[in-house]
Amino acid sequence: MTGQPHEYVRRELVEPDWRRFPGWAHVTEAQWRDAQWQRAHCVKNAKQLGLVAGGLLTDRFYDDLAADQETFATMSMLLPPHVLNTMAVDARLTPEAFTEAFLADPVRRYMLPVASDRDPLRPSHPHSQRDSLHEAEMWVVEGLTHRYPTKVLAEMVSTCPQYCGHCTRMDLVGNSTPLIDKHKLSLRPVDRQDQMIDYLKKTPGVRDVVVSGGDVANVPWPQLESFVLRLLEIETVRDVRLATKALAALPQHWLQPRVVEGLERVARTASQRGVNLAIHTHVNHVQSVTPLVAEAARAALGAGVRDVRNQGVLMRGVNATAADLLDLCFALQGEANILPYYFYMCDMIPNAEHWRVAVWEAQELQHAIMGYLPGYATPRIVCDVPYVGKRWVHQPAEYDRELGISYWTKNYRTGIDSEDPGVLDRRYPYYDPISTLGESGQKWWEDT
Ligand code: SF4
Structure with a gap:
């Protein structure tokens, strides 16, 4: 043995x-x-x-x-x-x-x-972009991204109580840096929220709303509660997910009695209307799972939220080994009642090459973590392919390992290609970090 x-x-x-x-x-x-x-x-x-x-x-x-x-x-x-x-x-x-x-x-x-x-030779991939997922291109009203057929992302606020170096919404979220002049939301929050609600009322095909930002912990609670209650009045909305890294980064926020009481009111209404209300958080390493984080997750569950789930980001130097991922998932699932749900591959934003892993590395990690956790708590590692959306890492239609280019297809139309007849047959590229390629692949990129 x-x-x-x-x-x-x-x-x-x-x-x-x-x-x-x-x-x-x-x-x-x-x-x-x-x-x-x-x-x-x-x-x-x-x-x-x-x-x-x-x-x-x-x-x-x-x-x-x-x-x-x-x-x-x-x-x-x-x-x-x-x-x-x-x-x-x-x-x-x-x-x-x-x-x-x-x-x-x-x-x-x-x-x-x-x-x-940072990667000393190529800190950014040549195809990296500020809004690498093109979310703003898919806004149907300011801050409301309609990318999938039945789901929308509502960006309530462009700030968080904490800023992560790899933030995929670095185009919009947080304060400007010497390198990045951030875009700004221009509408007043109340007008933006009215327009979002109007869109959802007249778009019954949308059943799932991710209420995000930024981080919903930076939305004043009465405003957030009022928005969620308005969502719950729309009969076609069946899932509401509140996105907040603060549950793990500032658990004290989610433990405040006025927030827990507010969550109880919202969860009661969701339950009466048969809507699945969940919290999605963002934890990347087992060190971040502390007793206070577990207490905050249990307070949310005790308030009647159906589930607290984790959407981590897979990053080299942070968690890109099977042991790191499993230790984190065991702590989330076994000690904090947080469901390990997804790990996203780090997106192709500027200066992220040192964090990103190749698709083949993600595939190996997915294989290595299978079978240790309950099936429902075994996270999927996904690649958010530009203009496509989340794909499981084992789903590329074709993969050129030499050049580090994988090609992906999609089975639905996003908001911006609803009139394009070729969309469902097209292949969309995603790029591995050049540092992970062999000599011939690296040379090809140098010459390109
Ligand atoms: S909490 Fe989310 S939105 Fe805020 S900085 Fe981190 S990754 Fe970006």
């Missing part, structure tokens, strides 16, 4: 001790659990990071961070204390050793990118 490729061992969730950071040495448990305290103490720049980390981080880190922010960053820095506290969790080290551990940390690698993380 040689054992399993992956051995499951149940592990208790642990909240890392925030007092290890000199700047939080005197922060009380009551302060830590307070959503307003968390929001007021978010780390937004290197100076604030220095105040929290004290002498723990050396100049080597700050220089690397400054270089990234000047040259590569597509998202500005916004770290709730809860998120920063999930990085370098074991470090009680010298500044040099702490800096080393911090640089190697999987959560840091996507929430606080530095220049040395």
Whole structure:
């Protein structure tokens, strides 16, 4: 008997001790659990990071961070204390050793990118784009993307309580960076919401609404509740999903009594009308699954939400090994009652090459994680193919491994190609990172 490729061992969730950071040495448990305290103490720049980390981080880190922010960053820095506290969790080290551990940390690698993380030769793929999924092209009213036949995405707000370095909506979400001047939503929120509701009333073929952003945790609760209740009045809407990374990045938000009570009211109405109300969150590494996150997920379930599901992003250096994915899924499913639902391949936005994996790597990972979790909790790894939508990684119609180009087909029309007769026969390309190709493939791209 040689054992399993992956051995499951149940592990208790642990909240890392925030007092290890000199700047939080005197922060009380009551302060830590307070959503307003968390929001007021978010780390937004290197100076604030220095105040929290004290002498723990050396100049080597700050220089690397400054270089990234000047040259590569597509998202500005916004770290709730809860998120920063999930990085370098074991470090009680010298500044040099702490800096080393911090640089190697999987959560840091996507929430606080530095220049040395990026691909030194080709930080961006030649086909990368700001709005790589063309969501704004598919807006039927401002902020409402109608990409699939029966589903829409409603972008309520263009901000989040936390910013992720790899954000696929980097075109719109967050503050501008030296590299990216962000687009802005122009309508007043109330007018945008009215137009969304009007569209859904006159489009009965849409049965599923993802209420997103940004992050719905940044929509004032009365406004969010009113919008969801209006959705629930539309008889043809049968699924409503609230998208919020904050459930894991700022669980204190979802534990506030006024939010839990509001969620209870909305869930009661959804249940009376037979609508599936769920929360979708975004967790990428097991370190992020803490007791507070589990408590927030259970509070939502206790309020009557049908399910809390995770849509993670597959990223090299963060979670792109079978062990990382399985450890995360076991913690989500077994300890936090969060269903491991999807892992998306990181999208083809600028400066993301170091995070992206090739389709064949994603296929190998999907194979490696099968059979360990209950079938319904085994996540699908999907590729969001531009102009197509989510496809399971084993679905390409053709795959040129030498050049790293996979070709995909679709079985429905998006909002912008409803009049195009050739759509269902067309093949849509997706590109592997050039660094994953062999010599001849890399040469082909150099010469192209
Ligand atoms: S929470 Fe979602 S929308 Fe907000 S920055 Fe992260 S990936 Fe982007």
